[in-house]
Amino acid sequence: MLVEARGLTKWYRLGGGGVVRAVDGVDLGIARGECLGLVGESGCGKTTLALLLLKLVKPTKGSVFFDGVELTKLSGRRLRRLRKRMQIVFQDPYSSLNPWMSVEQLISEPMRVHKLVHKEEIRDRVVELLESVGLSDEYLSKYPHQLSGGERQRVAIARALSTNPEFLVADEPVSNLDSVMRAQLLSLIDDLRRERGVTLLFITHDLILARALCSRIAVMYRGKLVEVCETEELFEKPLHPYTNELINSAKGVCEPAAESEVVERGCRYRPRCPHALRICEEIEPTLSEVDGRMVACHAVLT
Amino acid sequence: MVSARYLAKRLGSIALTVFFITLIAFFVVRVLPGDPAVALLGEDASPQELAAWRKKLGVDKPLMQQYVDWLRSLVRGDLGKSVFTGKPVIELLATRLPLTALLTIYAMALAIAISIPLGTLIAIRRGTWLAVALSSISLIGVSIPNFWLGIVLIMVFSVLLRLFPAYGFVSPLENPLRCLASLFLPALALASYAIGVLTRQVYSSVLEALSQDFVVAARSRGLPERVVLVRYVLRNALIPAVTMAAILVGYFLGGSILIETVFAIPGMGTMLLKSALSRDYYVVQGFVLVYALLFALSNFASDLLYTWLNPKVRYG
Amino acid sequence: MGSRILSVESLSVKYRANPREIHALRDVSIGLERGSSLGVVGGSGSGKTTLCLSVMRLLPKNAVVESGRILLDGVDLLSLSEEEMRSVRGKRVSMIFQNPHTSLNPTATVEQHLLEVYELKLGMGAGEARQSAREVLREAGIDHPQDVLSKYPHQLSGGLAQRVLIALAIAQSPEVLIADEPTSALDAVATSRITSLLKKLCDRRGMSLVMVSHDLRTVLGLVDEVVVMLFGQVVERAPADRLLKRPLHPYTKLLVSAYRDVFWRGVVIRNGLPSNRGGCVFLESCPHPLDVCREASPPLFEAGCGAVRCFAYAR
Ligand SMILES: Nc1ncnc2c1ncn2[C@@H]1O[C@H](COP(=O)(O)OP(=O)(O)OP(=O)(O)O)[C@@H](O)[C@H]1O
Ligand SMILES: Nc1ncnc2c1ncn2[C@@H]1O[C@H](COP(=O)(O)OP(=O)(O)OP(=O)(O)O)[C@@H](O)[C@H]1O
Numbered sequence: 001m002l003v004e005a006r007g008l009t010k011w012y013r014l015g016g017g018g019v020v021r022a023v024d025g026v027d028l029g030i031a032r033g034e035c036l037g038l039v040g041e042s043g044c045g046k047t048t049l050a051l052l053l054l055k056l057v058k059p060t061k062g063s064v065f066f067d068g069v070e071l072t073k074l075s076g077r078r079l080r081r082l083r084k085r086m087q088i089v090f091q092d093p094y095s096s097l098n099p100w101m102s103v104e105q106l107i108s109e110p111m112r113v114h115k116l117v118h119k120e121e122i123r124d125r126v127v128e129l130l131e132s133v134g135l136s137d138e139y140l141s142k143y144p145h146q147l148s149g150g151e152r153q154r155v156a157i158a159r160a161l162s163t164n165p166e167f168l169v170a171d172e173p174v175s176n177l178d179s180v181m182r183a184q185l186l187s188l189i190d191d192l193r194r195e196r197g198v199t200l201l202f203i204t205h206d207l208i209l210a211r212a213l214c215s216r217i218a219v220m221y222r223g224k225l226v227e228v229c230e231t232e233e234l235f236e237k238p239l240h241p242y243t244n245e246l247i248n249s250a251k252g253v254c255e256p257a258a259e260s261e262v263v264e265r266g267c268r269y270r271p272r273c274p275h276a277l278r279i280c281e282e283i284e285p286t287l288s289e290v291d292g293r294m295v296a297c298h299a300v301l302t
Numbered sequence: 303m304v305s306a307r308y309l310a311k312r313l314g315s316i317a318l319t320v321f322f323i324t325l326i327a328f329f330v331v332r333v334l335p336g337d338p339a340v341a342l343l344g345e346d347a348s349p350q351e352l353a354a355w356r357k358k359l360g361v362d363k364p365l366m367q368q369y370v371d372w373l374r375s376l377v378r379g380d381l382g383k384s385v386f387t388g389k390p391v392i393e394l395l396a397t398r399l400p401l402t403a404l405l406t407i408y409a410m411a412l413a414i415a416i417s418i419p420l421g422t423l424i425a426i427r428r429g430t431w432l433a434v435a436l437s438s439i440s441l442i443g444v445s446i447p448n449f450w451l452g453i454v455l456i457m458v459f460s461v462l463l464r465l466f467p468a469y470g471f472v473s474p475l476e477n478p479l480r481c482l483a484s485l486f487l488p489a490l491a492l493a494s495y496a497i498g499v500l501t502r503q504v505y506s507s508v509l510e511a512l513s514q515d516f517v518v519a520a521r522s523r524g525l526p527e528r529v530v531l532v533r534y535v536l537r538n539a540l541i542p543a544v545t546m547a548a549i550l551v552g553y554f555l556g557g558s559i560l561i562e563t564v565f566a567i568p569g570m571g572t573m574l575l576k577s578a579l580s581r582d583y584y585v586v587q588g589f590v591l592v593y594a595l596l597f598a599l600s601n602f603a604s605d606l607l608y609t610w611l612n613p614k615v616r617y618g
Numbered sequence: 619m620g621s622r623i624l625s626v627e628s629l630s631v632k633y634r635a636n637p638r639e640i641h642a643l644r645d646v647s648i649g650l651e652r653g654s655s656l657g658v659v660g661g662s663g664s665g666k667t668t669l670c671l672s673v674m675r676l677l678p679k680n681a682v683v684e685s686g687r688i689l690l691d692g693v694d695l696l697s698l699s700e701e702e703m704r705s706v707r708g709k710r711v712s713m714i715f716q717n718p719h720t721s722l723n724p725t726a727t728v729e730q731h732l733l734e735v736y737e738l739k740l741g742m743g744a745g746e747a748r749q750s751a752r753e754v755l756r757e758a759g760i761d762h763p764q765d766v767l768s769k770y771p772h773q774l775s776g777g778l779a780q781r782v783l784i785a786l787a788i789a790q791s792p793e794v795l796i797a798d799e800p801t802s803a804l805d806a807v808a809t810s811r812i813t814s815l816l817k818k819l820c821d822r823r824g825m826s827l828v829m830v831s832h833d834l835r836t837v838l839g840l841v842d843e844v845v846v847m848l849f850g851q852v853v854e855r856a857p858a859d860r861l862l863k864r865p866l867h868p869y870t871k872l873l874v875s876a877y878r879d880v881f882w883r884g885v886v887i888r889n890g891l892p893s894n895r896g897g898c899v900f901l902e903s904c905p906h907p908l909d910v911c912r913e914a915s916p917p918l919f920e921a922g923c924g925a926v927r928c929f930a931y932a933r
């Protein structure tokens with residue numbers, strides 16, 4: 001396992017004294033060279049989990065291991081050394097790009113900070129990266145506010161790729177792109193994995209994308225993983241009722257369920273679940289193995 | 303939200319800073335050549351007389367001993383007495399501090415009142431002659447030492463134009479309005495550097511805020527431009543500026559020493575200089591300590607302000 | 619039905635920038651019938667957002683409108699004073715932006731955003747405004763408004779933030795709603811909810827809709843007619859139901875095949891304007907260019923109930 005999370009938890013405190021359990025006890029391993037998809041509805045905690053894995057926010061509880069080292073305990077130089085090996089494409093490409101830096105500075109910054117490339121070669125490398133995301137060298141001197149939404153997203157991708165990371169988190173990296181450009185960038189990301197063995201965490205709400213790109217998929221619901229499984233198995237036979245709901249709604253088969261209230265006890269999916277049992281009201285199911293697959297659902301486990 | 307732990311940590315670090323300041327305040331005055339006995343009795347006093355006075359003033363003991371004694375009395379809240387007048391330092395502070403505080407607050411009020419509109423105007427009219435002219439004027443303050451500016455201001459406004467009194471400080475108790483008028487030039491001279499710095503800060507953050515999506519979005523709802531400017535642009539742009547203003551209070555304390563001297567204002571600064579010249583150890587130590595304390599507090603206030611103004615930090 | 623509520627006629631817009639000017643819109647014309655809906659699809663950087671901002675008259679300072687007219691109910695918006703334009707924005711035409719998070723004021727709560735619109739633009743009292751804020755959030759698909767009202771933008775997930783923006787956009791009951799990629803930050807469930815919400819809102823309020831999206835799926839289910847943009851030009855116009863079945867322009871064909879197969883390794887599109895002068899903008903990526911395509915820029919040829927900018931079609 002290149003990346004491993006144990007009991008990872010993040011609670012956000014709200015102004016009025018309330019608490020959002022954005023990520024609530026997640027155990028997850030990502031094997032070297034695999035592409036893991038993380039799917040789930042908006043607000044289920046995908047971004048927060050990604051930030052936790054890279055130690056970009058501090059966990060309330062739990063720990064993260066990167067290549068066997070406990071990331072959550074590191075700081076200073078040793079943390080920076082590891083940081084070089086991981087990169088993230090942020091979901092929101094505008095606020096993650098410094099408005100005072102030109103595209104050239106933005107893309108070359110990680111290379112400069114980590115002193116990865118010779119000074120003279122930096123510019124060539126930047127142009128090469130730009131071209132790989134479909135932008136010409138005319139863009140070098142532009143600033144983020146002069147870019148269209150999709151162009152910002154592509155600059156963010158080029159920036160993340162600049163350090164040749166071993167572990168790449170891509171948080172909805174193509175959400176602002178048209179289908180042609182999207183196909184081009186997905187091929188680029190897929191090639192990275194095939195040719196350079198980059199380990200990927202691909203966050204998306206688009207199941208069709210996840211299916212095309214990822215070898216394994218983790219399904220998240222309200223801060224918890226409810227199912228983790230090989231992609232094809234997942235689509236052939238979803239075990240968790242929430243996975244089923246997601247797949248059907250991606251196919252446009254069923255009407256989207258109404259939003260449901262937050263439960264205090266038992267399974268958090270119960271108010272929406274068609275198969276709820278008595279036990280689901282009392283006890284929260286944990287992620288357990290069934291036929292070599294991981295699922296958290298009483299109806300499947302019993 | 304500001305947690306109790308954070309507060310405790312900050313207060314702890316302030317305490318530590320103050321401790322180091324006591325060290326500096328104590329030893330620096332003692333490194334200066336000369337001593338209070340000589341200053342008191344004159345160069346040609348006899349050695350016996352000098353020794354007797356030294357003993358009386360307590361400056362004949364070993365340095366460490368003196369320092370520890372001073373710390374001890376500090377903890378009891380006693381800052382010692384002036385060598386010359388015999389008045390307790392606390393009493394001197396009580397008469398001098400309010401004036402220095404008034405000057406500092408006055409300067410800060412001027413700096414804020416001038417730099418926020420100025421910086422905003424420069425940002426909004428960017429690229430025009432007006433903006434270029436205004437921003438060069440605002441830079442004057444950064445590049446000229448403030449006591450020098452003080453002298454220039456006196457020449458121009460009081461000697462040539464006779465708009466403001468040059469000297470002749472008026473106590474606020476006597477006539478508050480005339481007091482403010484008499485403090486105007488010193489406050490302006492003191493604020494000049496801060497005006498320059500703050501104007502630049504306001505300018506760049508307003509400029510950044512102006513190009514943000516949420517400003518365009520606010521306009522797309524047809525909100526009046528005034529509302530967009532105040533609630534969307536300034537509310538975001540002023541967070542760093544206000545934070546910086548609090549830090550600048552510390553700078554003002556230092557600057558006020560010279561300004562008070564140039565304008566002959568009976569504040570802490572004039573007293574401090576006078577005492578330093580006559581080696582009035584306890585007054586100098588006490589005053590330096592109070593300056594340092596105020597400085598640390600202004601930094602602390604700046605942090606709190608930033609947290610309080612910025613919802614992203616407030617609700618982490 | 620029948621009358622044109624919004625029409626853009628031969629609009630050209632360029633940005634002054636380094637190292638050279640960018641012609642973001644070149645002779646663009648679109649028309650929107652009252653109560654109907656128009657989809658705008660196209661490549662990344664093709665000028666869709668520029669088109670929307672032109673209608674709102676909110677282009678950035680370095681943009682120049684070179685020529686063209688923008689008629690709202692017969693009145694040219696480009697000729698209005700800034701003051702007159704302000705009463706058009708929000709009340710007659712309003713817009714939802716591409717990026718929900720950066721489009722909200724980070725120092726204001728959701729409630730403050732909404733109250734401001736009701737109080738300042740519609741002149742409501744505090745109580746009434748508060749009530750309306752709740753209602754409009756519910757209308758925008760937020761089932762529990764009280765949970766959201768006191769939150770700051772950074773506390774909202776992308777999906778929620780976009781719904782807040784939709785609420786803000788419909789608060790003043792505009793006649794035309796321009797939605798610039800309103801669903802690109804949403805999950806499949808929320809996307810279908812938002813699109814059906816937009817449809818419902820338009821039907822109920824008689825609002826006309828301009829829907830910009832790169833996602834053919836969201837657009838095609840929602841709108842009556844679609845225009846396809848590429849490098850600042852409209853390259854095809856077609857009824858929504860025809861576009862998927864029978865795309866005419868080679869670029870539209872690319873869009874459709876890549877939409878059907880996400881991994882489709884077809885032609886690589888380079889951004890930035892194509893280097894040739896005078897010829898067709900799609901020349902460099904076109905699979906079957908003709909000789910004439912090098913010499914001249916193709917005009918829009920009528921094609922059934924649509925139009926297409928391609929010499930190969932005209933042959
Ligand atoms: N800084 C924060 N303060 C308070 N709550 C937060 C903060 N960041 C996220 N949240 C909350 O945590 C939950 C999870 O948010 P997160 O952004 O991780 O979701 P997501 O799955 O990435 O959603 P989306 O698909 O919309 O991006 C949401 O309910 C969100 O409102
Ligand atoms: N302020 C600006 N200064 C200079 N160039 C700009 C500016 N804004 C946009 N551009 C350029 O104009 C072109 C059109 O941009 P626009 O934002 O309209 O594209 P878009 O169709 O909305 O793309 P996307 O789908 O990626 O959002 C792009 O090439 C972009 O780089």
Ligand code: SF4
Binds near residue numbers: 899
């Ligand atoms: S006009 Fe010519 S180059 Fe342009 S798309 Fe048609 S065939 Fe291709």
Ligand SMILES: [Mg+2]
Binds near residue numbers: 046047048091171776
């Ligand atoms: Mg997210």
Ligand SMILES: [Mg+2]
Binds near residue numbers: 150666667
């Ligand atoms: Mg756009």
